[in-house]
Amino acid sequence: MTAETGMLNFRLRSFAFSGIEARPVWVEVQISTGLPAFLIVGLPDKAVAEARERVRAALTSIGLALPVKRILVNLVPADLPKEGAHFDLPIAMALLAAMGVIPAEEAARYAALGELSLDGRLNPVSGVLSAALEAAAMGMGLACPAGQGEEALCGGDIAILAAPDLLSLINHFNGLQVLTPPTFSPIASSAGMPSGPDLSDIKGMQTGRRALEIAAAGGHSLLLSGPPGAGKSMLAARLVGLLPDLSAVESLEVSRIYSAAGLLPGGRPLRRPPSREPHHSASLPALVGGGGKARPGEISLAHHGVLFLDELPEFSRAALEALRQPLETGRVSIARAAAHVTYPARFQLVAAMNPCRCGYIGDALRECRKAPRCAEDYMARISGPLLDRMDLHVAMQPYEPLSYMTEAEGESTQAVAARVATARHQQATRQGDVVNAVAALDSLQVSPAAQDMAQSVAARFRFSARGYTRLLRVARTIADLAAEAWVEPAHVAEAATFRVRGGGQ
Known part of the structure; x- marks a missing residue:
């Protein structure tokens, strides 16, 4: 002064x-x-x-x-x-x-x-x-x-x-009083304490449960399709509970985004992976970020967590296409006349959809008169490049009420989360802080026989180079869940059932 x-x-x-x-x-x-x-x-x-x-x-x-x-x-x-x-x-x-x-x-x-x-x-x-x-x-x-x-x-x-x-x-x-320095509030450790609904509530659905476990273990994107009432949303809601706690670095990254958005609960850093579920009416700026002040969008708020898009074809085409680059790069750059900012966006995409607008294609008693044309038109709302970025495709079948009631209770979230944590630990030991969903090919440890099989599958179903890579990454996660050091043909075979569209039935 x-x-x-x-x-x-x-x-x-x-x-x-x-x-x-x-x-x-x-x-x-x-x-x-x-x-x-x-x-x-x-x-x-x-x-x-x-x-x-x-x-x-x-x-x-x-x-x-x-x-x-x-x-x-x-x-x-x-x-x-x-x-x-x-x-x-x-x-x-x-x-x-x-x-x-x-x-x-x-x-x-x-x-x-x-x-x-x-x-x-x-x-x-x-x-x-x-x-x-x-x-x-x-x-x-x-x-x-x-x-x-x-x-x-x-x-x-x-x-x-x-x-x-x-x-x-x-x-x-002025020395008239002393402000007490802030301290971290004591909170119970979240380790081993799954958040959200429990997997044990779901009976049957073995294929869907297996896909959910693979997705959680490797950080893979997941597309669930099936008629109304097949359990797509119910499965997706339980994915975040299978994920391990955020590391210190991840917690800081996610908390900074929530702090910038004014959404940090109680001023405490986030310790659990976030889960975001925007409605299908969400605009492109709401989903990827933007607006007058270039605010973070849902994909950034889902950083190191899960972004669940229910009724995927009902989202606007522009909003869905805007997801393609962040899915590959893990970040989104928002360019406006008054602002140019970049937000982290390393999220795990989980989507659910009906096979057609009425939802009952293949059911002779309930399908609409436009079948099968309605299913083709409905699927055409989602571009091939976006579908190619989905690691796991699961076609789910409806349950008969009587058979559902007689099914035995499934494994709990805590039991499955323990296997997921073990698989994540193997990944960290092998390739550092990189999940299988974004790991480099040379770090996957694929046996020659498994590689030959993967190439045959890719040629048979005409996979793109991206599809071939993602097939091997899913197979690597399956091998990690089995505690295997190398990816073998059996792992590739299971991964292929989820990679082929309509697989997992």
């Missing part, structure tokens, strides 16, 4: 966000003689421009008033768009330091973000985790709302001021 010719200057660090990245921003305050005014410049959006009224009201509520002078707040760099109400707290802190209410040297050690209520309370904002990571890289502390202190802790070993309101922050800086 300097005092020259009646002017007071102070600047404080905050952040603007581009996707999940936090970009450092200087919040500069100048208090000078002249006509009374409170101006905010530096390409602010409407929420930032309105900060002057929230800051003024918050200061008034705690018995402080802005000086009757010209107050200029500049957000640097000026050509970087500033969006969001999280600039309220850094503007207020910079003003308080410039006015001498809090010690400038101490305030300068912290970056800040938070939204102010009119009574001075601090409200949660999005992006705290990314801000904490950037603050740690700059060697600074972070001031944030009290409810997000635990979220900020995930950013690294930094000093965190998690304040419930502006007055407590002022008292802390």
Whole structure:
């Protein structure tokens, strides 16, 4: 802070966000003689421009008033768009330091973000985790709302001021009270505790259950088709419970996305794989990300988790085609005139569909008059390239109510999840933090006989190069579930039954 010719200057660090990245921003305050005014410049959006009224009201509520002078707040760099109400707290802190209410040297050690209520309370904002990571890289502390202190802790070993309101922050800086450093809340370990409905509720459906286990063990995409009531959605809902807990690195990646979207529950990092189930009316920006502020879409919110698309052909063609690149690369780049951001999108796609619009093709008593043409038209809604990216195809048959009631109860989610965890451990030992669904061919350890068989199957059914690769990856997962070091012909044979469309019957 300097005092020259009646002017007071102070600047404080905050952040603007581009996707999940936090970009450092200087919040500069100048208090000078002249006509009374409170101006905010530096390409602010409407929420930032309105900060002057929230800051003024918050200061008034705690018995402080802005000086009757010209107050200029500049957000640097000026050509970087500033969006969001999280600039309220850094503007207020910079003003308080410039006015001498809090010690400038101490305030300068912290970056800040938070939204102010009119009574001075601090409200949660999005992006705290990314801000904490950037603050740690700059060697600074972070001031944030009290409810997000635990979220900020995930950013690294930094000093965190998690304040419930502006007055407590002022008292802390002036030594009148001490804000308790946030700590991680004790929670029970999620290891061995499956989330969601249990597999034991499902009777029979052995082929579908086997496909679900293979998909979970290798991170493979899965397409379930069959008439209404065949159990497609019921099976898909149980996949996420079979997946192992997120690793520390995966948890940080997923939590950053949810933090940027303002969806991090209770400010705690996610420890379980996320599961997203958008309705088939979802637009392309809702699915892959975008909109005016290039927000993360469902595929990014499903990063390291499951994206379930029920009634697959009912989604718009453009939205489905937009999935093709992220399925291969594990990320999505959103290019707009005002923004160009990249989000992680390494998700496991699970889709369900009826064989035709009426759903009863092949049933002479219930199929519509347009059969079989209706089935061809319905399948034509899904492009060949997208179907080629589905590792497992399962055609499910309906159950007769009486036979379903007499079926024995199936294995529990916990029992199957244990086998999945063992298979995942074998993958990690062999190829590092890469699941079989995206593993390189030279890491799969395929025996010569199995390779010959895979080539014969690919030639017989005219697989693409991608289809051949995915066939071997599924076979590798089957071998891992059998605790086999090498992929053998029997593993390829089982994988082929799921690879051929309409297989698994």
